[in-house]
Amino acid sequence: MNSIHEQQAEPMKKDLSGSEAIEKIRSIIDKAGSCFFVTRANFNASHKSRPMSVQKTDEAGNIWFLSAKDSVKNMEISQDTSVSLYFQASSYSDFLELSGRAVVSYDRAKIEELWDPMVKAWFTEGVNDPRISVIQFIPDTGYYWDNKHGNAIAGIKVLISAVSGKTMDDSIEGNLNL
Incomplete structure (x- = not known):
């Protein structure tokens, strides 16, 4: 009889850095x-x-948001620029945690660049709404959880595992260093 440890597949670990x-x-x-x-x-x-x-993720990995100048979030950032972001793109993969710092600005050119008509729900005066600010999130570190072969293969492996009782782990995870 196999021990529990022998039945558990360990996720693949792959740390990523830079580009x-x-x-x-x-x-x-x-x-x-x-x-x-x-x-x-x-x-x-x-x-x-x-x-x-998210309005934009640039080539350097900075993440851009539009926010109300008078929001509690902006007040909190003025006291402590440390911020964490948590993403989930699907049920079985594409999880991301990022830590870094946030910078609030009122750059009109950046507001126009990031503007999306869907944001008008929060900024009723449109792109020229005087309440709009920009938040630039600059990541330092992060961690991701994903799968190796895409959601279809991961889903099949989950079904096979459920039927067979054997773990067929398709996960890959690792640190992100920027």
């Missing part, structure tokens, strides 16, 4: 589109976690 890490970040964010944006400072027992739509 490879940025490519992984951009890939997952392109699929997810939004994240939980978590600040460290806390005002009046406010929630430090809130959903945010």
Whole structure:
């Protein structure tokens, strides 16, 4: 009889850095589109976690958001720039955690570059709404969980595992260093 340890497949570990890490970040964010944006400072027992739509992920791995100047989130960032982002792009793969710092600006050119008509739900005066600010998230480190062979193969392996009782782990995970 095999021990439990022998039946458990270990996920493949692959740390990524530099351009490879940025490519992984951009890939997952392109699929997810939004994240939980978590600040460290806390005002009046406010929630430090809130959903945010990503406007852009640039070639350097910076992640850009539009935010209200008067939001609690912006006030929290003014007290502590440390921020974490959490992404989930699908049920079985494409999980991402990033830690870094946030910088708030009021750059009109950047606001125009990042503007999307869907954001008008929050900024009713459109791209020229005086309440709009830009948040640039600059990642330092992160961690990802993914699968090696795509969701279809991962799904098949889950079904086979359920029927056979044997683990067929298709996961890959690792640190992201920027």
